[in-house]
Amino acid sequence: MSEHDAAPGAAAQQVRAFLERRREQIAQRWADAPLFRTVFTVSRDEAVEASKAVADALAAVAASGRLEDITAAGYGTVREQLGRTAAARARTGCSPARIADEVAALRAPAAELLRAEFPDPAAPRAQECLLALALLMGTLRLVVMETALSTGEDLIERQRQQLLEATTPVIKLWDGIIAVPLIGTLDSARSQVVMENLLDAVVAERARYAILDITGVPTVDSLVAQHLMKTVAAARLMGAECVVSGIRPAIAQTIVHLGIDLGAIVTRARLSDALVYALRRLDVEISGPVPAVAGRP
Amino acid sequence: MQTSPGTAATILPIGSDADLAWARHQVRQAAAALGFGLVQQTKLITAASELARNTLVHGGGGHLEITPVAHGKARGLRLSFVDTGPGIRDLELAMTDGYTTGGGLGLGLSGARRLVHEFRVDTRPGGGTTVTVVMWLAGMPVPRPGTG
Amino acid sequence: MSVPSPGYAAPVPVLALGDVLLVTLQGDLHDDTAERLRQDLTRRIARHSGGRVTGVVIDISGVEVVDSYLGRVLAEIAASARLLAARTVLTGMRPAVAITLVELGLTLPGLLTALDVERALELLSGPDPAGARAPDAEGGG
Known part of the structure; x- marks a missing residue:
């Protein structure tokens, strides 16, 4: 798969380093975002742990440089982690679009932290890194969306089959x-x-x-x-x-x-x-x- | 329709009665391997038998290509019956129930079409005939264009 | 059509039970075998001079696929048997085969059917309804 011109390897690696270094802070902020907060209602620690897992996965993807590839190996963990989260949200009647919005909402807190890393956030280098992060988060949104949709389909299909069997006794x-x-x-x-x-x-x-x-x-x-x-x-x-x-x-x-x-x-x-x-x-x-x-x- | 990577097509000759039996056997194997249920297997094998006989009787023989296919999460089996015979002059007529030139019941093409999910005939007078059918595994979201 | 083909197809044995001929089909039937069976049966019904053949039972419980060719052969057997005053009963068709035949558009209206050979013999021992069409007209009250 192709790499994006505007996010050459260097920016992606810098974002990876940032995700690893600021893992704790990012996770703390994400844990308060609606996506995690509404699922992990009992324990905030769990929400933080889940957030860390996502940050780690994103770092792995950034390391591979394939920011826009939804099949990148790193997204595998995200798929599983956020897939469960999204499925839990879906069960409470949350639409895939809403879930996608909630995932998109994770970008702002992370971007804010990233911007703070640079003395001059307007510098070209900072812009490149912010763009790389935006790409990474955009792809994440797609991955979750796809997972949420297919989980829903599986569920509906299974229920439909059970209903069919149950409603036609001989x-x-x-x-x-x-x-x-x-x-x-x-x-x-x-x-x-x-x-x-x-x-x-x-x-x-x-x-x-x-x-x-x-x-x-x-x-x-x-x-x-x-x-x-x-x-x-x-x-x-x-x-x-x-x-x-x-x-x-x-x-x-x-x-x-x-x-x-x-x-x-x-x-x-x-x-x-x-x-x-x-x-x-x-x-x-x-x-x-x-x-x-x-x-x- | 796309072919999933790494799945090779099986190609079988259709030149005799024994080839028809062998083709049915191979289609059954392929369908069972993909997890088709008994009813779906039977429908697909029957359709294959009708179409392979068409290839033999009307096309003067040819070959059958069996290919596993994937579309999103759906899995299926595609069968292509290829001959280099005289082709079908009036396809609409040939697709009519009861129309026959070969002494059968005239259910070959029209009947087979009702047994599968996708059905396509490519034919040219003098240029041979290729009939392609696809059966999707039940319980999957099936991409299903008009099958009549 | 009557040209004998190279001997791949094994012939189907026909069993005589009194005045009834019993045929058991198994597995995948070659077109040749089916055609030869048709000729065999017709000949035997016609030739059976001692006592006449009143019925033919064809058990297809061991058959996994019936396509329009075999369907046509079965219908023709029934039709020629009818001409020779014998009834034909098809027994043991599997559900998947029945569903497929109906979808194919082949409902074999000229053939009597029964769940198994025992029932078929029962059916044949009963009165022969004129016309020997589908089972609707017989039995009752």
Whole structure:
């Protein structure tokens, strides 16, 4: 990666020396900055220690001269250290942009100390060093921003996956009959999980009938209808029959309006009706009146 | 799409029935090594089988290139089917369900397209055909341009 | 299409269980093998002069990939069996294969399906619904 023209090696090395020499003072000031103060609320010493680790890392990067390279080895430690800090901030609802601002706010106290090192802060040499520090802090801001964003993504992805698994249970109703009560909005990813879970259960339970109950699904658009039909078709290929139950009148109307043909699919008004259908097909005798279990949640 | 550094492409000839079976086997190995789930593996291998057969039957044979790819944090597998055959004269028609010139079900191109995340055909009459598909690992933020 | 190919592809054994032919497919099937199986089965159904073949069961629980070629061969087996008054039941399709076939656009409407061979034999011992289409019309009450 390229080095910046305005920050030749000499200035970078001077900044490194400054970071090492003034480590303690810098850390003391940073510990009071919002980024550290809000995370290490219990112990200020911890905030100081964390700040020192960041200063050390920056010194390492300055030593390498690669001030603008976010992949520079020194940033590895910063990534981990500030990554945890940023993640903690993110959990309290702090946006990545806000976190980036807080990181940017670390520059002023450090720059102030650096300026004080020079008898004439306006001298070219001082300006070069200040510029080098600014570059270093700018890159740090990018590194933290990137880390915060990817931590957020990981978290969201993990939660999304857990939610998917948790919201699509497959229940065995009878020997050879399983049911999936669907609750909530069906998007493409969830439909996929529903289909896979259902088909796996068909194999595991040797189920001849699988009931998809959509009583708890607020709306059915053409995409969802398509997924339902795919699930039914896949189950048939495996030798099982799907019954869709709980199509509310409003949804039935939508389906008609969308021009979707559910003609090939067996449907029943309520889950209990679907169960009765499957039991009869399995030649299970049902005595007494057919139970009138409510189909609504 | 960018190729992650240090990952070499595997190149396999497609010239016979046995080559098709070998291609399926190699795609399975590559997909499993990347951590693809069973359903995704099956979709990718099936798409590969359709496209490799196209290369064999319509392109008069050619080769398959298997390359692991990366885009940000996403990981995937790219398959390129290359032939120097007559090319496809009417691509739109060839992409239609049920259209066939080879005695099959006419689901080769159109069907394969539905099984993968990215799908591209480069063809010129008389200049051969290259079909490139990409499958991304599930659970990753997938860069997904229109796949129809 | 009927030209015998160099002998890489091993033939698939066909087992006769009374009036039912049972075929178990395993692993990766070469196009040649599938095509030869189709010819084999059609010949055996037609030739089985002693008592007629009433059904064919094709177990694909050991098959990891079914593409449109194999799908077409299976559909053709069912169609020719039908012409010779026999029903064909496909059994043991894996979930991943089923999902892929549906996505591919191949739903094999002419084939009967069952979870396993036992169920397939059960199905074949039942009445033959006219037309032998998808399972919707049979059984009940």
